[in-house]
Amino acid sequence: MAEKGLLLVLSGPSGVGKGTVKSAIVKNKVFPFEYSVSMTTRKPRPGEINGKDYYFVTQERFKQAISQNELLEYNQYVNNFYGTPKAPVKKMLDEGKDVLLEIDVNGAKKVRKQMPDGVFIFLTPPDLHTLHTRLENRGTESEDVIMGRIKQARQEILVMQDYDYAVVNDTVANAVDHIKAIVEAEHVSVKRVIDTYRKMVKED
Numbered sequence: 001m002a003e004k005g006l007l008l009v010l011s012g013p014s015g016v017g018k019g020t021v022k023s024a025i026v027k028n029k030v031f032p033f034e035y036s037v038s039m040t041t042r043k044p045r046p047g048e049i050n051g052k053d054y055y056f057v058t059q060e061r062f063k064q065a066i067s068q069n070e071l072l073e074y075n076q077y078v079n080n081f082y083g084t085p086k087a088p089v090k091k092m093l094d095e096g097k098d099v100l101l102e103i104d105v106n107g108a109k110k111v112r113k114q115m116p117d118g119v120f121i122f123l124t125p126p127d128l129h130t131l132h133t134r135l136e137n138r139g140t141e142s143e144d145v146i147m148g149r150i151k152q153a154r155q156e157i158l159v160m161q162d163y164d165y166a167v168v169n170d171t172v173a174n175a176v177d178h179i180k181a182i183v184e185a186e187h188v189s190v191k192r193v194i195d196t197y198r199k200m201v202k203e204d
C-alpha cells in the first residue's frame with residue numbers, strides 16, 4: 001500500500017498572501033503537492049480561471065453540492081459560499097500525493113474534526129495595517145468589502161492557537177522557506193512513520 005499523502009491546510013486572513021505564497025512554491029518547485037480547487041458562489045476576478053482557481057458556481061449548484069454531501073467542509077465568508085469538494089481530496093491522498101487546502105479558519109476547524117492528521121498552518125501578516133495595505137494594493141475588492149475582510153481578520157487571528165504552525169508572511173521568500181521546513185519535518189514525523197510501519201505489519 002502506498003504511503004498516504006499529507007493533508008496541508010493553509011489558512012489566514014484574506015489578503016495575507018496565501019495565494020501568492022502557494023504560487024511561489026509551485027513556480028520555484030519548492031515541493032510537490034496537489035491543490036484542492038474549491039467551489040465558490042463568488043464571481044471570478046479578472047484572470048481567474050474556472051476549474052483552476054475555483055469552480056465558480058451558482059447558489060443553486062452550491063446548495064445541491066451540500067445536499068448531496070459532496071463537500072468536505074463549506075462556509076459562508078462575508079457574502080459568498082466556499083467549499084472543498086471531498087472526493088478529489090480523498091483520492092489524491094490515497095494516491096500518496098500531498099494535498100494543499102487554502103481555506104478560511106472556520107473551514108479549517110471543520111476539516112480538523114474529520115481529518116485530525118492534517119497539518120494546519122496559519123499564515124499571518126506582520127500586522128493589520130500591512131494586511132489592509134495588501135488588500136488595497138491588490139485592488140480586487142471595494143473599500144466596503146475590504147473593511148468586512150479586515151473585521152473578519154481580527155476574529156481569525158484569535159484562532160491561530162488552534163493551528164500546528166504559525167508562519168509570518170513578511171516576505172514571500174521567508175514564508176516559503178518556513179512552509180518548506182514544516183512539510184519536510186512532517187514527512188518524517190514519528191507519528192507518520194509509525195503509522196506507515198503499522199500498515200506494513202498489518203499487510204504482511
Ligand SMILES: Nc1ncnc2c1ncn2[C@@H]1O[C@H](COP(=O)(O)OP(=O)(O)OP(=O)(O)O)[C@@H](O)[C@H]1O
Binds near residue numbers: 020137
Ligand atoms: N510578503 C508579501 N509582501 C508584500 N506583498 C505581498 C506579500 N504576500 C502577498 N502580497 C500581496 O498581497 C496581496 C494579497 O495576496 P494574496 O492574494 O496572495 O492573498 P490571499 O491570502 O490569497 O487572499 P484571499 O484569501 O483574499 O484570496 C497581493 O497583491 C500580493 O501581491
Ligand SMILES: Nc1nc2c(ncn2[C@@H]2O[C@H](COP(=O)(O)O)[C@@H](O)[C@H]2O)c(=O)[nH]1
Binds near residue numbers: 039077084
Ligand atoms: N471554508 C472555506 N474557505 C475557503 C475555501 N476556498 C477559499 N476559502 C477562503 O475564503 C476566503 C475568501 O477567498 P477569496 O478568494 O474570495 O479572496 C479566503 O480566506 C479563502 O482562503 C473553501 O473551500 N472553504
